[in-house]
Amino acid sequence: MRKLLRHWEFILLILLVGVFILMSNLSPYFLNLRNLLDSTVHFTEKGVIAVCMAFIIISGNMDLSVASNMAMSAAVMGIAFRSGIGIWPSALLCLLVGMAGGLFNGLIITRVKLPAMVATLATFSLYRGIAYVLLGNQAITGYPYEFATLGQGYFPGTNIPNQFVIFIALAVIFGFILHKTTFGRSVYAIGNNEDACRYSGLPVDRIKVILFTVNGLLAGLAAVLLTSRIYSTRPNIALNYELEIITAVVLGGVSIKGGRGSMIGVVLALFLIGASRFGMSLLNIPGQMMTVVIGLMLIIAILLPQLLDRLSGKQGKTA
């Protein structure tokens, strides 16, 4: 039991079960599969970015620009759509813009040798600024009906939201890459000792550029999903998403110093946050409370292993 408790994923699972038990006792509408599945759309847009953010943080880096990148990509998509090139080409453009934003991050980090934190802090402002310049204070609306099915619809023949299917598929793919391929191994190694990796002939810079580019591409995807769900585009969409994404990744057990973490942990953390948020909305607890709960969960999840260490340390002495 104690050994299991050392595994972060297990602690998250216990917390998740705890939330389920608590919420289903407090509200009769909680344990309803349809409701639960529907509630996932509130975290899947962040989730599609979180799966790659996990790689970035494990590699000892950080990307603060993702939410701004979403706004920039969405703004370009909106303007492209308004100019009449059709919604699907516009959505493709959105992905490309997001990817370009990520590539730019990767290049300034590896070529100019800026710390990722600083570089993406700069593009955090830059990309959001571009979104405001492009759109001003207006909103773009009037997207076609078939576009909405992407973000609001269900996977054919099921009650599962499209967004959830996309998120799970990405989590499986990224989890596989992280844990089963030499690329994933390289990412862990870079997060632990970048110098030794360079000396060992790993293409450290290329890997970083790939990570940031993919992160940008996923920000573009998240922008498409978000636009499709809320059916409009404003320059201030996805505000603070970057912090919520990073929080979920860290809650998922990824070390902020790099080198440690797992995909299953990140997915569990997203579920935990999603279930808590859904439960609290059923209980009419205001959304602001949610941030308090996430903060507390983060502290508990970080303190629990240390607390256990201290307890077992004491027992070790008496034994």
Added chain:
Amino acid sequence: MSRKLLELRGISKRFPGVVALDNVEFDLKAGEIHALVGENGAGKSTLLKITTGVHQLDEGSIFLGGEPVTFNNPLDAKKAGIAAIYQEHTCFPQLSISENVFMGHPLVSNRLQRIDWKGMHQRTKQLLQELEINLDPKTTMNMLNVAERQLVEIAKALSLDSKILLMDEPTSSLTIQEAERLFAVIRRLRDDGVAIVFISHRLDEVFELSDRITVLRDGKYIGTKDTKEITTQEVIRWMVGRSMDELYPKKDVPIGGELLEVKNLARHGEFREISFTVREGEILGIAGLVGAGRTEMARAIFGITPLDQGEIWLNGERTKIKSPRDALRHGIAYLPEDRQDHGLVLAMDISQNTTISILDRFKYRLLNKDQETEITEKYIELLSIRTSGCTQLARNLSGGNQQKVVLAKWMATEPRILILDEPTKGIDVQAKAAVHTLIGELAEQGLGIIIISSELPEVIGISDRILVMHEGRIAAEFKRDQATQEGILQAAIGRSGAEADAV
């Protein structure tokens, strides 16, 4: 004048696996410059660190002005009037000279404990003037050159009214003019009655400056003489001591065709005019003092830092190496000097460390546990790595076994040329012998090996040919049967005539 200020009697110090100091004697009089010399690893720095309270002695006693003392930490020694200036600089580059001089003991005004800036600047100015340095105390340290920083360190020691000043290789990064200026300051301090311990590799300096010389070798005390009564030759003999012992069995390996040729390599401020060749089965030793540019040269050949100039030819073809990845692709591997920071990923296990260099050889780029285990177990056996298994973390291995894991990583890439930078630094005697045997076996398989080492017996023992570097250039080349420790040391410290002795 000849009052004994500091006496060290029967000092012994052991580190895990090594006896760093064995029954060492040393004394210091007021108003003298006492040089402490010996090869790398002779125990000079350890003795210095015991005197300053950084290390605690295992046996022996320290007397200060005739009274026995114990230093439990550097602060104790500082309070007793002992100041040290170390090889690596310990200043705060963003702060002013005054702040650096008074770091840890600022002048404060009495009532509010407010920092007395004016007083500190004044006192610093005064100290600098005493040392005849014309600098504004408000200048930040990063505006100063290395020599000026060193003088500030001395001013700091004086601000503490230190009676004993210990200097570890103070001239290693100074030009001749800067060193001369430093010597003038040191002499003046001596004339004022300060006792000075001076550690240096440059014997010409030692003879120019010191009043007495003490020699250590392999942690043992060899002797002390007045500088006037001893010659450079004698000191070198004392430092080297033994005749070549047969610690390093050398296999006779047929030497084949040329593998690597470098022509006129240069990198600004690090090395220049470097040309040499390495052949199949040949072990090329590179000797020289710390800071002679050996590591810098190896790093440039391996593609870690770019070359300013020069050509690298592999198997008769000119090759550009822009990164370690290029180097590995061309069959060059480099075992770095710093195995913890550059060699290993300490938080990963042995098998992950072994395969990190060959990740792109896995089929479909998928990790294959069985294959990894197989490769790793092969090297664990081959290198007799002492471990509980493939999944033991690198950080939990001893130094010697860590080094073997780094070697395993490079052997897994099946290189043609292996550059080893201080491969036996800080590992115990047994592991050392194992590494030497292994190097011999690799040469037998036809690898070309370049070994950089500061241990002369090692270089002489295992190399077919030895290059000696001095201040970024190749100062001499010795064939195996011509190499003597005396000859190499002379070339390494830049004494002219060394070239004449060689080749």
